[in-house]
Amino acid sequence: MAVALALSCAGCFEVSTAEVRVRDTSAVTLESRDGTDVLPVGAPEGVVGRGEYWEMLSRVPYEVRARRDAAGAIELRCDACAAAEFPVSGTGVIGLLDGQGRTRAAPSWSVAVDSTRVVVDYELCMVQGHRTCAADLPVRLTVPARDVAEVRRRIEPLRLWGYALLAFGAASVAAATYVMLAPGVGGSFAERAPWGGAVLAPGLVLGGIGLWEVLTPAREQIWTP
Amino acid sequence: MPSLSHDRRGRRGALSRGRGHLPRWLLAGVVIASRLTAVTLSRADEPRPVVDVSVLRSPGLPVLEQRSGDAGWRTACVVPCTLRLSVADEYRIGGDGVVDSSPFRLPATDEHLRVEARGGSPLLRDVGTLLAVGGMAFAAGGGAILLLPDDANASSDARSSKVVVGIGFIAMGLLATTVGVLARLFSDTSVRVSVAP
Numbered sequence: 001m002a003v004a005l006a007l008s009c010a011g012c013f014e015v016s017t018a019e020v021r022v023r024d025t026s027a028v029t030l031e032s033r034d035g036t037d038v039l040p041v042g043a044p045e046g047v048v049g050r051g052e053y054w055e056m057l058s059r060v061p062y063e064v065r066a067r068r069d070a071a072g073a074i075e076l077r078c079d080a081c082a083a084a085e086f087p088v089s090g091t092g093v094i095g096l097l098d099g100q101g102r103t104r105a106a107p108s109w110s111v112a113v114d115s116t117r118v119v120v121d122y123e124l125c126m127v128q129g130h131r132t133c134a135a136d137l138p139v140r141l142t143v144p145a146r147d148v149a150e151v152r153r154r155i156e157p158l159r160l161w162g163y164a165l166l167a168f169g170a171a172s173v174a175a176a177t178y179v180m181l182a183p184g185v186g187g188s189f190a191e192r193a194p195w196g197g198a199v200l201a202p203g204l205v206l207g208g209i210g211l212w213e214v215l216t217p218a219r220e221q222i223w224t225p
Numbered sequence: 226m227p228s229l230s231h232d233r234r235g236r237r238g239a240l241s242r243g244r245g246h247l248p249r250w251l252l253a254g255v256v257i258a259s260r261l262t263a264v265t266l267s268r269a270d271e272p273r274p275v276v277d278v279s280v281l282r283s284p285g286l287p288v289l290e291q292r293s294g295d296a297g298w299r300t301a302c303v304v305p306c307t308l309r310l311s312v313a314d315e316y317r318i319g320g321d322g323v324v325d326s327s328p329f330r331l332p333a334t335d336e337h338l339r340v341e342a343r344g345g346s347p348l349l350r351d352v353g354t355l356l357a358v359g360g361m362a363f364a365a366g367g368g369a370i371l372l373l374p375d376d377a378n379a380s381s382d383a384r385s386s387k388v389v390v391g392i393g394f395i396a397m398g399l400l401a402t403t404v405g406v407l408a409r410l411f412s413d414t415s416v417r418v419s420v421a422p
Contacts, residue, residue: 014348016284016322108322112281113305153286155322219321221286223303 013213016155018111020118020143022101025072027147030096033121033138039066039074048076053127053134055085062135064126071099074141081126081135088134090127096141101149103141108153113223118143118151151223162213169207176200272312272335277421279305283344283414285322291315292328304342318342318414324350326414337421345414353408360401367394 022028030039030046038046048064062080069075074097082092096104103120110121120141127135179185180196280287291301292315301316302308310316312331319325324345331338371391375384 014285014322016286108284109282114279114281115277115305115307155285219286221288221303221321223305 013158013161014155015158016108016153017105018108018120018151018153019105020103020111020120020141020151021149022097022103022143022147023149024147025074025097025099025101026068027144028072028074028097029142030066030074031140031142033140038139039068044068048139049137051135053081053084053088053129055088060084062127064135064137066096066139069099072101073097073099076124076126076137076139078126078135084127084134088127088129090135091125094124094126096122096139103143105154108155111151111153113151114145116145118145118148145225148225153221153223154218155220156218157213157216159214162210165206165210166214167210169203169205169210172199172203172207176203272333273309274312274331274335274338275307276310276331276338276340277305277307278302278318278340278342280318280342280344283323283342284346284348285344286320287318287323287342287344288320289340290317290319290325292317316340318344318416322347324412324414326416329416329418331418332420334420339419339421340416341419342414342416345412347412349408350412353405353410353412356401356405356408358405360398360403360405362398363401364395364398367391367396367398370394 027041029037029041030048031037032048038048040046044067046066048066050061050063052059052061054060060080060083062078064076064078064081066074066076073095075093075095077093078090079092081090084090094104104122106120106122110123112119112121120143122137122139122141124137124139125133125135126137127133176196176199179199180189180192185192278289287304289301289304289306290298291310292298293311293313298317298319301310304318310331312333315328315330317326317328318340324347326342326345331340368391370387373387375387379387
């Protein structure tokens, strides 16, 4: 049923993201989601969280630290997470703000803009288990309104979904061609054509939708204070 | 021809000079001008409050849209924004990738107003519609299975299986419909207009 639902809503999968461009990177602060300051203005480093994740039969302790470099870039580092091994996989560094003052893109839903500040909520994962996150990291980047140069919102079709539909369409065309033209398949072409057509038609429709999802350009909106 | 030209002259005379009336074009002009002046004056008289428009959480590219009279919707600003708006116009929160809110008007006041909105997701709305419609079709299918007459030679096991399948279809259909309706409800764009403190 889920597949039927997904296919019937083939063209409606879009993803919308937002990123903030900041004038003064030193004014950006990082908090945990409960409001605890992790990286206040001027602070070069802070602890975001500590915990343990399971790696096969042992528990591995980890500590995630936020670091602000000389250019003002903010990144999260976790050495123990980078060393994670099967059955989990980890990430050692996640950048939240680059030296040019551009934040990591977040879902539009997670970006709140008001008259005093722009808040970007991130749901990050530094150790990925099987379908779950073994070291999740909910953090909040806050930019004072006076330091916001622009908020760039972007909406585009889910390209991965488009490629999947395109592959499905290509496979359908290949299967239909085989059914209709392969010498090994019994019956005349006239007898085989309806079966081939039945495979080809939905494949072409879904492949077309996939092509649309892949080729449709992203739409962008720029908000300036 | 002479009578026609005479006729024309006569009619003109009756309208313009003969009985001391204003020319028709002038009368029409005066009427239109007075109407326009009245509209302009009433527009000038109506309050134009300063409004803070914010959409705290929203998917897509949210904007405030404005409609004057019978004209179409046009973008008033990219939210959040602060601007002076006419209370005579209609507004809504919309934009690419955002479910349009219901149209709303501003209260006739000069006070500083605040419009707070929460943007709804078209994807959630579309999935909700699909689930609701698909669920109803599923439930109807279950009902049809139950209503189908039993085969005279069917065993009791086959009959009970038919009932189980029918009830299963109805239950799954109703569940999907409920989820779909809830998804549609939660995908609405809500707007709250209040006086700023």
